[in-house]
Amino acid sequence: MNDTLRYIMTKIFLAIPILIGITLLAFGLGLIARGDPALARLTVDPDYIPTEEEVQALREEMGLTDPIFIQYGRWISGVVKGDLGESYLDDKPVLSEMLRLLPNTLLLSFMSLTLIVVLGLLGGILLVVFQDRLFDVIGRILSIFIMSVPGFCLAYFMIWVFAQKLKLLPTSGTEPMTAFIMPCLALALSSACLVARLLRSSILGELVQDYALTARAKGLRKSQLVFRHTLRNALTPSVTHIANVFGGFLGGSMITESIFSIPGIGTYALTAINNRDYTAIQGYVLFTGFAFVLVCLLSDLICSYLNPQIRLGRRV
Numbered sequence: 001m002n003d004t005l006r007y008i009m010t011k012i013f014l015a016i017p018i019l020i021g022i023t024l025l026a027f028g029l030g031l032i033a034r035g036d037p038a039l040a041r042l043t044v045d046p047d048y049i050p051t052e053e054e055v056q057a058l059r060e061e062m063g064l065t066d067p068i069f070i071q072y073g074r075w076i077s078g079v080v081k082g083d084l085g086e087s088y089l090d091d092k093p094v095l096s097e098m099l100r101l102l103p104n105t106l107l108l109s110f111m112s113l114t115l116i117v118v119l120g121l122l123g124g125i126l127l128v129v130f131q132d133r134l135f136d137v138i139g140r141i142l143s144i145f146i147m148s149v150p151g152f153c154l155a156y157f158m159i160w161v162f163a164q165k166l167k168l169l170p171t172s173g174t175e176p177m178t179a180f181i182m183p184c185l186a187l188a189l190s191s192a193c194l195v196a197r198l199l200r201s202s203i204l205g206e207l208v209q210d211y212a213l214t215a216r217a218k219g220l221r222k223s224q225l226v227f228r229h230t231l232r233n234a235l236t237p238s239v240t241h242i243a244n245v246f247g248g249f250l251g252g253s254m255i256t257e258s259i260f261s262i263p264g265i266g267t268y269a270l271t272a273i274n275n276r277d278y279t280a281i282q283g284y285v286l287f288t289g290f291a292f293v294l295v296c297l298l299s300d301l302i303c304s305y306l307n308p309q310i311r312l313g314r315r316v
Contacts, residue, residue, distance in 0.1 A: 004304070011300050015293055022289035023079065026282045027072050037278050038062055041088040075282075084283035089275055094283035098265060104174055105264035108187070108257070109249035111180055115188035116195060116242055123192065124199025124238070125231070129223050131204070143193035155186040155259045172261035183260045187253055191245045195238045202234035236303045243299030250295065251288030 038058040043050065059065055063074060078085065084094040123139065130136045146154075162182060163171040170179045206212055207222075207230055215225055250265075257266035265284065272280035 007304055008301060011297055015297055018293055019290060022286060022293070023076055024072075026285040026289065027075055029278070029281060029285060031068065037088065038064060079286065084286065085279040087272075087280050088277045089271075089280075094280050097280075098268060098283060098287060101264050101268050104262055105250065105257070105266065107174075108180060108183055108253070108262060108264060109246060111184045112187040112249055113242070113246050115184055116192045116245065119188070119192035120195025120238065120242070121199060123196035124203065125226060127196060127200040128203045128207075128226055140197070143197055146193045147190050149190070151186050151190060151253075152255050152259060154189065155182065155256060158182045158185060159259075174262060179260070179262075183253075183256050183262060186256050186259075187249065191241070195241060198241060199234060199238045202237050203230050206230035206234050232306050235306050239302055239306065240299055243295050243302075247292035247295040250291040251284075 038055050039050070041058065041062075063071055066074075075085070082095060084098075086093055087097065123143075127136050127139050158169075159171050159182065162169045169181055170176070171182075173179050203226060207216075207225070209230075212225060212230055215229055216222075220228075254266040254270045256262075257264045258270055261267075265287070268280065269284040271277070272284065
């Protein structure tokens with residue numbers, strides 16, 4: 001077995017207990033959350049007051065009176081079959097509702113990811129090329145300012161400027177496609193600035209290594225040295241951060257989707273939390289946890305490709 005395959009198998013093996021832990025966490029949320037799921041289901045209509053006998057009968061029907069390990073076994077067997085349960089609010093299958101809303105979240109996530117990659121990597125490279133010059137100084141100051149502004153403040157500011165004052169962009173929904181511009185900027189700008197700063201720091205660290213100093217002594221220009229030699233080695237921290245951010249995007253950005261009225265996974269989870277829809281919350285936690293683990297696994301594989309020392313178990 002070569003080093004690459006061994007590294008991949010090790011990462012997959014280590015991900016298994018994490019995934020099991022996520023299922024335990026998602027199931028446990030339904031147990032420790034305040035309130036009674038049976039009572040919550042019967043009181044969807046606020047004008048209806050169920051009797052204790054009705055509540056107890058529904059508890060038994062839902063299997064809430066069974067031992068915890070039996071409840072978990074029944075729930076996880078449903079998960080394996082693709083059954084995440086039904087919402088307490090409308091009795092709709094949780095999985096089908098999440099799959100219905102997932103395309104909007106995926107579109108928002110991938111558009112934001114593209115902005116982060118383009119702006120972050122390009123910005124980081126330019127900051128290095130123009131190190132300690134006016135562009136570098138202004139760029140670093142501006143990046144710190146953007147990173148310090150909460151995303152929801154940036155979102156409301158863009159709505160005020162581009163929607164209310166300039167009337168260029170819609171403020172909500174998913175149609176037309178220009179409706180995604182402001183949400184993507186609100187999600188991506190802060191992370192893009194952090195990626196640019198991470199990449200700048202990493203490249204500058206590589207430029208003082210022996211191989212870079214040797215190449216520079218042979219007359220290689222700084223821009224050539226960055227693109228040909230140091231960029232690949234310096235990408236690892238930025239790739240890791242981008243993967244973490246993207247994993248969060250896939251779980252739905254509750255605040256951003258709520259502000260711009262985007263029907264996605266985030267708004268679905270927010271509605272479930274507000275209405276104590278425990279089945280929907282469990283499905284959301286399970287989905288986001290699995291998505292985050294898979295994205296991090298992919299990030300590790302990309303980093304090992306960029307820097308073979310990682311899969312060889314050496315310090316970098």
